Amino acid sequence: MLRLHGIVGDRRDHALHHRLHHLEHHDAIEFLFVPEADLGRRRLRALTDRGTECAVSLDRDDALYDGAVLFIDDDRAVVVRAGAPRELRLRPQGTEGALKLGFLAGHLHWRVRFEGTDLCVVLDGAAADYTARIAPLLDDGIVTVVGNAN
Amino acid sequence: MNAPALSPATPAKTAPAARVGIGGPVGSGKTALVERLIAAFAARKVDLAVITNDLVTHEDAERVRRSGLIDPARVSAVEAGACPHTVIREDPTLNIEAADDLERRFPGVELILIESGGDNLASTFSRDLTDFWIFVIDVAGGDDIPRKRGPGVLKCDLLVINKADLAPHVGVDLDGMIAEARRVRAGRPVIVTNCRRSEGIDAVADHLEREVLFRT
Structure with a gap:
């Protein structure tokens, strides 16, 4: 289980975008699909599209959104997608x-x-x-x- | 599709206390569930605090404080002064302030249970206030409650059907009621309890430990 607290940044942020682009080429981005109704949650346990179990918590003044990067390192990233998988x-x-x-x-x-x-x-x-x-x-x-x- | 190799879990930064709402109709057993959960979480070494909501009194808070199960200072009372759902959904400021105050006074608190005043089947919690919320109904209210598809029954994260022991005495088909509840909730969690005898309480505590506290 990946225990994740807080949001690293927005996938559209310039600095993150470059790193994400690199990971994308290595097929190493995982999406955490969060239904629209659950975006207000500050605690969430769910599976990414690759099956990684994530336990997510946020500070009270934080909120999930489409494109929120919850985790990134040299090997992979976990990014929030709002809504059900299409x-x-x-x-x-x-x-x-x-x-x-x-x-x-x-x-x-x-x-x-x-x-x-x-x-x-x-x-x-x-x-x-x-x-x-x-x-x-x-x-x-x-x-x-x-x-x-x- | 090949999954990348798993890297070790990242250590969690300090997360604020989880806030769990407990709502439901008058007399369904919300306070009894809170009392049982206090004991269950004490046994599991969970650092806990409680907020109760009453219409114009502090009666539920006093009941919990006198229970001897928890340091009375860890129990805060909110007087709704109006329909109970107004302070858990439309404007939960009073409850948010009460929870913030508990976190300030008890650093390290892991879980805050927020009991709503008794309401109707349309009662729901704001996500601004709670990370997870439980709706408590009881068999004595009638086995047609799930079929009525109230927002509380449909939208809660966990539906608790309490007073299971009363089913034969009030002419309720408990198995049918559970099946109906699971059907209208499209398979989302339903747990049956008898709070007076602490039956089903461990299942509720297990569920919260997993889904909210991330302990398992």
Whole structure:
């Protein structure tokens, strides 16, 4: 369990942004999704999208917000995302679609989980930004967007 | 997706005391739960203080002070003077000041229990005041309470159904009431207690130790 007290800073802060960008390239940023209704909490125990258990406490005059960096070192960072995780569910058709989609998802450092033969991508931006990266696969019909893109 | 190797947990800086609200209808057993939790946390060596809210008296505070379970100086009273929810939700300033005062007077206090005055099913706590809040209902109030989907029942972090021992005497289907509570709360925690016999108290204390004090 990571016991975290206080907010290190905003992910948009210039100094933090550089370090986060570096960690992003090493696939070492973990997101702690906090429902909007829970952003007012000053104590929170929850799992990051990578499964790390975090026990978060804040001073009374502090509050969680989207982009709050709760932890950062040379190996990883924990960043708050407000709201429930948004996912894009992709379904490859056949071996060719699966191989190409898997290659691109890994190459693009997408956060994914597998559900049956579907690839569920945890979104950190607009869904269109993701589908644009695999447009040729979608155009060829070897990958389709199914279900719960939101 | 490959998770990075875990680095050792970072040591916590000093965190302020956790503030836990306890609300619920009149007579549901809020004060009894507070009394039982005081004993449970004393046994667990948790540094504790209590705030009680009453309409126009300090009756609940005096009851807790006289219990012999806690240093009376660690029990503060807030007089709501109006609907109890006004001082735990709309303007919790009086309770925030009372909690701040306890933290100043007792440095190192880990947990402050804030008992609301008895209210109705719409009673909820402000996040400005509490980190976590419990809503207490009792079987004698009727097994249809969860089905009525009051905000207190739905939104609390932990729902306690008290006076379980009375169920057969008041014609309540306890199992059905628990199932209904879990259904309307979409699986969020529900614990059944009988505060008079301290049944279920350890489960509540365990839950708070884990979710609020981060001890386990």
